[in-house]
Amino acid sequence: MEYQVIIPAAGQGKRMGANRNKLLLEVDGRPIIVHTLKVFEQDENCRGILLAIHPDDHLVLLELFDQYNIRKVTAMVEGGKERQQSVYYALKQALPNGVVLVHDGARPFIQQNTINELVSVAKETGAAIAAVPVKDTIKTVKQGLVDKTIERSSLWSVQTPQAFRHSLLMEAYEQAESSAFLGTDDASLVEEMGKKIQVVEADYDNIKLTTKEDLIFAEAIIRKRKEQ
Ligand code: CTP
Ligand code: MG
Numbered sequence: 001m002e003y004q005v006i007i008p009a010a011g012q013g014k015r016m017g018a019n020r021n022k023l024l025l026e027v028d029g030r031p032i033i034v035h036t037l038k039v040f041e042q043d044e045n046c047r048g049i050l051l052a053i054h055p056d057d058h059l060v061l062l063e064l065f066d067q068y069n070i071r072k073v074t075a076m077v078e079g080g081k082e083r084q085q086s087v088y089y090a091l092k093q094a095l096p097n098g099v100v101l102v103h104d105g106a107r108p109f110i111q112q113n114t115i116n117e118l119v120s121v122a123k124e125t126g127a128a129i130a131a132v133p134v135k136d137t138i139k140t141v142k143q144g145l146v147d148k149t150i151e152r153s154s155l156w157s158v159q160t161p162q163a164f165r166h167s168l169l170m171e172a173y174e175q176a177e178s179s180a181f182l183g184t185d186d187a188s189l190v191e192e193m194g195k196k197i198q199v200v201e202a203d204y205d206n207i208k209l210t211t212k213e214d215l216i217f218a219e220a221i222i223r224k225r226k227e228q
Helices: 032-041 055-067 083-091 112-125 166-178 186-191 212-227
Strands: 003-008 046-053 073-078 099-102 127-133 138-142 145-150 156-165 198-201
Touching: 003 032, 003 083, 032 046, 032 055, 046 055, 046 083, 055 073, 073 083, 083 166, 099 112, 099 166, 112 127, 112 156, 112 198, 127 186, 156 166, 156 186, 166 186
Parallel strands: 003 046, 003 099, 046 073, 127 198
Antiparallel strands: 099 156, 127 156, 138 145
């Protein structure tokens, strides 16, 4: 089932502390963003990649597309201050039909079976997100004191991709803009409209590379996959 994917890649990677866009750091000898792009490049159902970038990275990215034979990037837009703006600018360049995925450039380990399932559920129902059950016990804390313990069985850690019918996602982003709503993920904008979002159980190794330790996890995930 065909889809387009928006990849926000315009962040500054502040928590990684590399003084540059973390997506250009290498794991297993390739920039993180190349790993992410390759997943979609190799998926025959992906009909186009819309990338939100920082203008400073533009030339480097064009060189990487050449070097790694990445041909499906149909639009490169300048990102905004917030991830939500970056996604919105890219969404405006998407073909106005079918299913659109939004996937963080910083999650290079997304697996094909999760993508397939998200696309198919979003096509059927309008909206689907990747998530995993929370492993830790989660408590709310106020002024250094435990407030309460939240029932773990209802807690899920939400990832990307998040998949939507184009029309629904566009409406959600337009509404968020007109009401100045800033969500923490794409689905939260759709939730604001009172729409149901399906949850697709994904993998624990679909991590977002955020801090330095995550680079060690990333190398380990790649090693494990090479052994399989
Ligand atoms: N992103 C974006 N535009 C922004 C902020 C983030 O396109 N204004 C992208 C990032 O490039 C990343 C994804 O959104 O692929 C998830 O964001 P995050 O992991 O928070 O990356 P950064 O914002 O770059 O990192 P930090 O928050 O540590 O600065
Ligand atoms: Mg960020």
